[in-house]
Amino acid sequence: MHPRPRGPVSLDLEALVARHGHDPSRLVQLLHEVVAVEGRVSPAVMTRLADALRMPRGQVEGVVGFYSFFGSAERGRFRVLFSDNITDEMAGAHELRQRMLDAFRVQLGEVSAHDTAGLVSIGATSCTGLCDQGPAMLVNGRAIGRLTPARIGAITSLIRGNVPVDLWPENLFVIESHVERRDLLLSTPLAPGEAIAAALSRGAAATLDEVSRSGLRGRGGAGFPAGSKWAACAAAPSPERGRVIVCNADEGEPGTFKDRELLMHHADLLVEGMTVAALAVGANTGLLYLRGEYPFLVEPLLALLAERRRAGLLGASVLGVAGFDFDIELRLGAGAYVCGEESALLESLEGRRGIPRNRPPYPVTHGYKQRPTVVNNVETLIAAALVAAHGAGFLRAVGTPQSAGTKVLSVSGDVARPGVYELPFGVRVGEVLDLAGARDTLAVQVGGPSGTLLSARELERRIAFEDVPCAGAVMVFDTTRDPLAVVENFTRFFAHESCGFCTPCRVGTTLSAQMMERVVHGEGSRRDLKDLAKVSRLMRATSHCGLGTTAGNPVLDALEKFRPAFDTRLRSREVLPTFDLDASLAPAREVTARDDAGAHFEGRDELEEEE
Numbered sequence: 001m002h003p004r005p006r007g008p009v010s011l012d013l014e015a016l017v018a019r020h021g022h023d024p025s026r027l028v029q030l031l032h033e034v035v036a037v038e039g040r041v042s043p044a045v046m047t048r049l050a051d052a053l054r055m056p057r058g059q060v061e062g063v064v065g066f067y068s069f070f071g072s073a074e075r076g077r078f079r080v081l082f083s084d085n086i087t088d089e090m091a092g093a094h095e096l097r098q099r100m101l102d103a104f105r106v107q108l109g110e111v112s113a114h115d116t117a118g119l120v121s122i123g124a125t126s127c128t129g130l131c132d133q134g135p136a137m138l139v140n141g142r143a144i145g146r147l148t149p150a151r152i153g154a155i156t157s158l159i160r161g162n163v164p165v166d167l168w169p170e171n172l173f174v175i176e177s178h179v180e181r182r183d184l185l186l187s188t189p190l191a192p193g194e195a196i197a198a199a200l201s202r203g204a205a206a207t208l209d210e211v212s213r214s215g216l217r218g219r220g221g222a223g224f225p226a227g228s229k230w231a232a233c234a235a236a237p238s239p240e241r242g243r244v245i246v247c248n249a250d251e252g253e254p255g256t257f258k259d260r261e262l263l264m265h266h267a268d269l270l271v272e273g274m275t276v277a278a279l280a281v282g283a284n285t286g287l288l289y290l291r292g293e294y295p296f297l298v299e300p301l302l303a304l305l306a307e308r309r310r311a312g313l314l315g316a317s318v319l320g321v322a323g324f325d326f327d328i329e330l331r332l333g334a335g336a337y338v339c340g341e342e343s344a345l346l347e348s349l350e351g352r353r354g355i356p357r358n359r360p361p362y363p364v365t366h367g368y369k370q371r372p373t374v375v376n377n378v379e380t381l382i383a384a385a386l387v388a389a390h391g392a393g394f395l396r397a398v399g400t401p402q403s404a405g406t407k408v409l410s411v412s413g414d415v416a417r418p419g420v421y422e423l424p425f426g427v428r429v430g431e432v433l434d435l436a437g438a439r440d441t442l443a444v445q446v447g448g449p450s451g452t453l454l455s456a457r458e459l460e461r462r463i464a465f466e467d468v469p470c471a472g473a474v475m476v477f478d479t480t481r482d483p484l485a486v487v488e489n490f491t492r493f494f495a496h497e498s499c500g501f502c503t504p505c506r507v508g509t510t511l512s513a514q515m516m517e518r519v520v521h522g523e524g525s526r527r528d529l530k531d532l533a534k535v536s537r538l539m540r541a542t543s544h545c546g547l548g549t550t551a552g553n554p555v556l557d558a559l560e561k562f563r564p565a566f567d568t569r570l571r572s573r574e575v576l577p578t579f580d581l582d583a584s585l586a587p588a589r590e591v592t593a594r595d596d597a598g599a600h601f602e603g604r605d606e607l608e609e610e611e
Contacts, residue, residue, distance in 0.1 A: 010037070013034075022054075023351075024054070026351055027060065027352075028332075028333075028349075029331060029332065030049065035070055040070075040071055040072055041072050042072060046072070059352075066353040067334035067335055067354075074111055075111060075121045076118060076122075077119055078139060079120075079123070079141075080122045083126075086254065087254075087255065088128075088134040088135040093134065096149065097124070099149065104119070104159075106121070109122075125138060125293075126335075127252065127253075127255075129257045130257065131412035132178045132412050132420075133175075133176050134147070134412075138293065139155070139165055142295065143175065144172050154169075154172075155168075179420045180420065183422040183423060183424065184398065184422070185262075185422055186422045192311060195385040195386070196272060196276060196279070199276045199280070200319060204234075204282065208281070212231065214391075214393075215399075215403075216384060216387060216405065219383070220377045220471050221450075226376060229374055230280050233281045238282065241369075242283060243283035243373065243374070244283055244286070244368045244372070245376075246286075246345065247274055247381055248378070249377070250333045252291060253337070253451075253473050258379070258408045259378045261420045263290075263378060264297065273376075275318060276385055277384060279318075281372070281374055284326055286328035286329070289348070290331065290332050291333055298330065305328055309327070334348075336354045337493075338497060338499045342375040344356045346368050349368055350369060356499070356501070379408055400462075402466045403425035403464040404425070406424050406425065407463055409472055409474050410473050414476045414478035414481070415433070425462075425465075426464050428459065428460055429454060436476070439478065440478045442479045444475070446468050448475075449490035450551070451553065453554050454561075455562070483562045483565050484519060484558070485520055486558075487516060490554040491512045492516075494551040498551070502542075502543055505548030508536075508552070512539075512552065512555060515528045522570075523571065532559065539551050
């Protein structure tokens with residue numbers, strides 16, 4: 001499961017498949033181990049995997065091609081991926097990336113040649129979850145933050161020396177903890193088993209009722225009541241295979257890193273919450289789906305699960321209660337943002353491409369392997385553990401009537417103190433910025449690229465489900481930033497992360513990215529702005545899942561709140577051709593050694609005169 005640098009270890013595919021029980025649903029986890037040894041999944045390995053798992057080869061190839069961390073193309077022995085998130089970009093990621101590209105004389109996405117043939121390939125990834133300590137990168141799956149020119153130089157030397165990543169100085173891989181404010185969740189310790197014991201004392205039905213009365217809503221952004229979800233799962237017919245609790249720890253929204261902190265320092269509370277949920281709905285299986293960019297959390301989490309089994313808090317007869325059997329397995333994602341959507345996540349858990357399912361039926365009745373399944377995120381389950389221990393009033397004491405409790409925020413960008421802030425629901429956005437040390441704020445993106453773009457005039461608005469919902473990310477941009485460049489980064493992100501299943505999203509995100517690129521570079525027209533709005537609304541109305549329906553949010557918000565920035569960047573004509581015919585004739589001019597006026601497209605001159 002843990003991605004490892006390539007070394008002298010050889011791939012024993014038969015043993016690997018046997019260790020996973022020849023189970024096709026474990027394909028994603030199998031591929032992690034293949035990539036850890038060989039750096040890629042070659043066509044020959046795909047064929048052998050398909051044979052061993054008795055599944056169509058095309059299905060294996062489809063999975064390999066779907067996830068960013070897999071792939072069949074040749075890669076360098078060291079695969080370097082720079083974060084392309086906007087906050088990393090603002091911190092100088094592109095300049096550092098270019099420094100390394102120059103050092104190895106390669107282009108983005110290429111494998112090095114010449115004196116370093118096959119040594120390194122350098123690319124980009126959407127986000128590494130280190131927005132509070134960027135710029136950041138992944139090297140053979142391992143995260144490195146706080147990049148500087150000096151660090152890039154040191155990393156370049158290690159790669160040139162062909163030093164295995166496991167032997168690199170440990171200080172390169174230090175993940176810092178930046179908790180700037182604590183409230184209910186981050187400052188209420190529980191003894192291991194305390195919430196489970198309270199829930200057992202109360203009983204399953206009463207625990208479910210307690211969670212419902214607490215007003216706990218899913219912290220992933222949508223805000224669906226946790227009690228209602230649990231009740232629907234508990235009521236769903238379940239054959240002998242039992243119900244399932246899935247923890248969605250795949251926080252892939254750029255700008256979000258609060259689950260990293262929760263998993264590093266509060267994982268025991270999370271497991272406690274999953275076990276309480278299992279008791280309430282009658283589940284016997286737990287799955288923790290961890291973001292692929294967080295492999296450094298795998299070993300600590302496995303150790304925690306083992307410790308809780310030894311303590312009788314997981315496994316058969318939890319806390320000695322006959323019939324209360326529940327255990328948790330850790331699974332690792334593979335770099336697909338869409339797998340944050342619960343049904344796409346379930347597809348990934350079953351070893352397939354993360355394509356969101358048609359609904360209904362919903363996961364609460366037909367989830368993991370068609371079993372009734374609750375999918376909650378890390379923060380929701382931690383809050384559930386505290387509700388089980390302290391009662392419904394624990395959350396109701398703070399927040400708003402519609403948004404009980406607190407919200408854990410990841411604050412990054414143009415602030416003096418980036419980090420994790422836990423604040424009561426209903427907090428003003430301006431208060432968050434004051435705490436983080438923001439100055440001269442131009443805009444705030446709340447909830448990541450799919451969330452809400454606020455202007456400086458809206459800082460009195462409140463973070464709450466009834467006003468500005470937020471899954472966790474708060475990215476701040478001061479007056480030195482170009483709002484169009486921010487939006488262009490977001491459209492590029494959505495075009496990269498679209499799963500391609502439905503046409504509105506697949507085509508719409510690509511068109512949006514192309515049009516925003518033209519606008520940012522001064523090649524756009526008023527027609528582009530009209531089309532941007534039209535495509536964004538079309539995606540919102542007709543896309544298959546939340547990725548597509550929210551992909552146009554930053555464009556529509558920016559057109560509404562920063563329209564002058566668009567208008568000043570446009571060329572004056574109503575419509576501009578998207579194809580530069582004169583530029584396309586350049587190779588012909590070079591071959592014929594002609595560069596006179598007659599060798600240029602006449603229509604271009606006429607258009608220039610019309611301006």
